[in-house]
Amino acid sequence: MTRTQTRSATALALLATVSLTLAACADDSGGGSGGEGPVDLSFASLDQGSAWYSYAVSMGQAIEPALEDNSVVEVLTYAGSIGNPELVATGEADLATSFSAVTSWAVNGTEGTPFEGEAFDNLRVLVGGLDQYYFGPITPAGSGVDSLRQVVDEQIGADLVSQPRGSLGDAGTQLVLQAYGTSVDDVTSWGGSFEPTSTDVATNALRDGNADLWIQAITAGHPNITELAETSDIRILDIDDDAVAALEPLGLQAATLPGGTFTGQDEDVQLLGFTTTLIASADMPDDVAYAITEAVIDSADSLREANASMAGFDPATAWTAENTGGVDLHPGAEQYYQDAGLME
CATH class of the missing domain: 3.40.190.10 (Periplasmic binding protein-like II)
Incomplete structure (x- = not known):
């Protein structure tokens, strides 16, 4: 941006x-x-x-x-x-x-x-x-998306949401996609979409199955993510080592979201941290x-x-x-x- x-x-x-x-x-x-x-x-x-x-x-x-x-x-x-x-x-x-x-x-x-x-x-x-904040992708369990690397390799037209313009959710989404060698424009060209919107609207979009990915800043006890995990079946996906390495020059480091932080998230997940x-x-x-x-x-x-x-x-x-x-x-x-x- x-x-x-x-x-x-x-x-x-x-x-x-x-x-x-x-x-x-x-x-x-x-x-x-x-x-x-x-x-x-x-x-x-x-x-x-x-x-x-x-x-x-x-x-x-x-x-x-x-x-x-x-x-x-x-x-x-x-x-x-x-x-x-x-x-x-x-x-x-x-x-x-x-x-x-x-x-x-x-x-x-x-x-x-x-x-x-x-x-x-x-x-x-x-x-x-x-x-302690983390940054990474969230997806509904039924989206068919297992990783961001899969989205790129298979050119999946995923429907993305983010927080409003001016937030890290918006800019960070674009930086993370760049670290995977792609962009919002690529995803939309594959048949997907990208909508920067409010936190509440993004939460509802994932819950209702109207979005496939929300690359988002989250923290333990985050009110919307906690509610989303308790009321729907979601998965928090890893940021892989290659993407982390690409983002390290920007001061973004790997950080582990401990298993059990959110309902249904039983395993540790590698995300970005700050x-x-x-x-x-x-x-x-x-x-x-x-x-x-x-x-x-x-x-x-x-x-x-x-x-x-x-x-x-x-x-x-x-x-x-x-x-x-x-x-x-x-x-x-x-x-x-x-x-x-x-x-x-």
């Missing part, structure tokens, strides 16, 4: 998507951490039904009382992992969920990714390692970044309770390069981790 396509998709999302304003959570004793007055923050996530939307709502509820009285965190139901870094870098959002590898692509303008040729080097990480990060611009005031980071870390227990896919979130490693994709911490966040004794 080109940068122009990403911008166009982001603009459409900005026009078409309704955002949610969280109810203020401050108690009667007054506001939270420093600043010169109330702060209005926009928090880019993904569409309702996605894990990221749930994360943003939960984190927003933790962040609001940590800021000055009457501060507001507005959760935006767009634009996904590819769109979110650009929204933050250009000042259209103050906070966003992103993936560690994708934020690194955005900061470095990595060749072979949607950010090639345009680096957003003002992006900074507040919190890393919020979860973590979710909370990002902001370097222009965010240090005291605001400090307060946000502190609020998220202090709320780790409640965040894990509210989001099953965050069960492995460990504040002690939230600042490490492994969990931030090697992207610099915001100075305010770094100061918090030092003050909290989590890093030297």
Whole structure:
């Protein structure tokens, strides 16, 4: 996907998507951490039904009382992992969920990714390692598709769905197909189709037999994938070694989804792996970044309770390069981790 396509998709999302304003959570004793007055923050996530939307709502509820009285965190139901870094870098959002590898692509303008040729080097990480994500293909058991390699070798006209434009689901689908030596255009030329759509629509399409493949970012406890596995017969397919090797230069590594993660998925599956990060611009005031980071870390227990896919979130490693994709911490966040004794 080109940068122009990403911008166009982001603009459409900005026009078409309704955002949610969280109810203020401050108690009667007054506001939270420093600043010169109330702060209005926009928090880019993904569409309702996605894990990221749930994360943003939960984190927003933790962040609001940590800021000055009457501060507001507005959760935006767009634009996904590819769109979110650009929204933050250009000042259209103050906070966003992103993936560690994708934020690194955005900061470095990595060749072979949607950010090639345009680096957003003002992006900074507040919190890393919020979860462990995987990326790979899901198919209904009756689709006749046993592997992506089979789709290519037999030129199967599969009906593909993905998450909306601007999400990793969309861009990642195309990168994975490229790693197998094919493309969306090839699949459609074989009689298949490709529809970027909402998480809920993609879920229903697989359940109802209206799609053959969904190449998707998933995590243990993901609400839609959990529901899909419990209400229909699906299979999660391997990403083979050759495809993994082709994607490693982009910072995507093999990761094993343990057997039993989802209903009916009894065996380990080799997929791609990365973590979710909370990002902001370097222009965010240090005291605001400090307060946000502190609020998220202090709320780790409640965040894990509210989001099953965050069960492995460990504040002690939230600042490490492994969990931030090697992207610099915001100075305010770094100061918090030092003050909290989590890093030297």
